[in-house]
Amino acid sequence: MWSAGNLMFDYLIVGAGFAGSVLAERLSSQLDASVLLVDKRNHIGGNAYDCYDEAGILIHKYGPHIFHTNSERVFEYLSRFTAWRPYEHRVLASVDGQLVSMPINANTLNKLYGMSLNCHEVEQYLANVAEPCEIKTSRDVVVNRVGQELYDKFFRNYTRKQWGLDPTELDASVTARVPVRSSRDDRYFTDRFQAMPLHGYTRMFDKMLSHPNIRILLNTDYRDIMNEVGCRQIIFTGPVDEYFNYCYGKLPYRSLHFEHQTHHLPTYQPSAVINYPNEHSYTRITEFKYLTGQEHPRTSIVFEYPRSEGDPYYPIPKRENAELYQRYKELADSLEDVHFTGRLATYKYYNMDQVVAQSLSLFEKLKAKRSRSLPSRSVVVLSSEPENQKQSVVLQEQPDEAA
Numbered sequence: 001m002w003s004a005g006n007l008m009f010d011y012l013i014v015g016a017g018f019a020g021s022v023l024a025e026r027l028s029s030q031l032d033a034s035v036l037l038v039d040k041r042n043h044i045g046g047n048a049y050d051c052y053d054e055a056g057i058l059i060h061k062y063g064p065h066i067f068h069t070n071s072e073r074v075f076e077y078l079s080r081f082t083a084w085r086p087y088e089h090r091v092l093a094s095v096d097g098q099l100v101s102m103p104i105n106a107n108t109l110n111k112l113y114g115m116s117l118n119c120h121e122v123e124q125y126l127a128n129v130a131e132p133c134e135i136k137t138s139r140d141v142v143v144n145r146v147g148q149e150l151y152d153k154f155f156r157n158y159t160r161k162q163w164g165l166d167p168t169e170l171d172a173s174v175t176a177r178v179p180v181r182s183s184r185d186d187r188y189f190t191d192r193f194q195a196m197p198l199h200g201y202t203r204m205f206d207k208m209l210s211h212p213n214i215r216i217l218l219n220t221d222y223r224d225i226m227n228e229v230g231c232r233q234i235i236f237t238g239p240v241d242e243y244f245n246y247c248y249g250k251l252p253y254r255s256l257h258f259e260h261q262t263h264h265l266p267t268y269q270p271s272a273v274i275n276y277p278n279e280h281s282y283t284r285i286t287e288f289k290y291l292t293g294q295e296h297p298r299t300s301i302v303f304e305y306p307r308s309e310g311d312p313y314y315p316i317p318k319r320e321n322a323e324l325y326q327r328y329k330e331l332a333d334s335l336e337d338v339h340f341t342g343r344l345a346t347y348k349y350y351n352m353d354q355v356v357a358q359s360l361s362l363f364e365k366l367k368a369k370r371s372r373s374l375p376s377r378s379v380v381v382l383s384s385e386p387e388n389q390k391q392s393v394v395l396q397e398q399p400d401e402a403a
């Protein structure tokens, strides 16, 4: 069993995804802090991890990750650790026996209905089919813009499959992620910066985490080393309910099963992603070479099958869940020396850039706090004694021998 012996760290960071890695990089390089970064998986990068498969094709183990942001700050920050390959994402949806452009745009409607409307006419068309309503749920947001028929063809069944819930049960913010356009712009995203890390995400994470003050411990659940590690502060990026030992009950997350395949073909499908709203039990197929630009005689793809059980990938945006999260947040806010950031720890359906922005902001707070405080006289020791299981983590003040 791994033992940290007498090693003391300024920060224990749980989770080596975007949230944990940004903090590890900032704290080590800007504050000269010592960091122990722990992940229970056997790799860094969290859900953005990529690797070469047996055929030598760069794949995203946990499904397609396309980088896009409007934040210059985030793009500039990540650009310190990677060069980029410009990439604008395009998606097709299989609807009524045709492959049509998604998000719905002028091309989608013209192909679907055999029309040849210009953009102005498409706006008129949408205005005619729209069913204006008060927007409360993920159904309302779509029906309000495109009416029931297009909602049924593109959104209803995909959402039921993806979330195991009807769109009427989900916050409007879920389907609002996908716009509807009257123009011919068929890009999935319109952000200012759209690009893929030139040599992949994992290479970028390697660079972020190369500072000598960072120690990385993989294949390790932080709970298994709590008795052995001394640290002043904890950054937690795993599921917030897990941290508090589910004391208010489990927060629901949606999971996925990924089925990876390699084919002896130069290309498998006509675009990077094809969505299947109404057929199959998977939601979409992604072909990685479109994303990475890799040239290879074979091609690798991934199918995404939504699941209720398994690794937590998606917080589920609905009111009851937000209320339950709020109770955990109050607990989290009451801890002086434990900080929560990232998609799972703040229960937010965040994209990568939002997680980076959130973690950069947390760093600024920690930096300001550190410059305000006098040198610390105590360290935090984590304990997971059986009697403390209910609280999950107990923080004890001890004399600071390592200061």
Ligand code: FAD
Pocket (backbone or CB within 6 Å): 014, 015, 016, 017, 018, 019, 020, 038, 039, 040, 041, 045, 046, 047, 048, 062, 063, 064, 065, 066, 067, 068, 220, 221, 222, 223, 237, 238, 239, 256, 313, 314, 341, 342, 343, 344, 350, 351, 352, 353, 355
């Ligand atoms: P994570 O990447 O989940 O990292 C958390 C880490 O904590 C994990 O590695 C986990 O193993 C570790 N951990 C948890 N509990 C413990 C524990 N007890 N002990 C030790 N370690 C622990 N975003 C985009 O911007 N564009 C996209 O195209 C995109 N596509 C996506 C596709 C899919 C299928 C999914 C699921 C997400 C996608 N995202 C995308 C979102 C993106 O993955 C997240 O925003 C980002 O990876 C979150 O980073 P994070 O560090 O908060 O969490």
Ligand code: UDP
Pocket (backbone or CB within 6 Å): 093, 102, 154, 155, 156, 158, 159, 162, 174, 175, 176, 177, 178, 275, 277
């Ligand atoms: N969605 C849909 N049909 C589609 C694409 C998306 O109904 O063809 C809905 C679905 O509810 C999905 C949400 O819009 O979960 C957000 O889509 P996005 O592509 O942003 O999902 P992600 O890439 O995060 O899985």
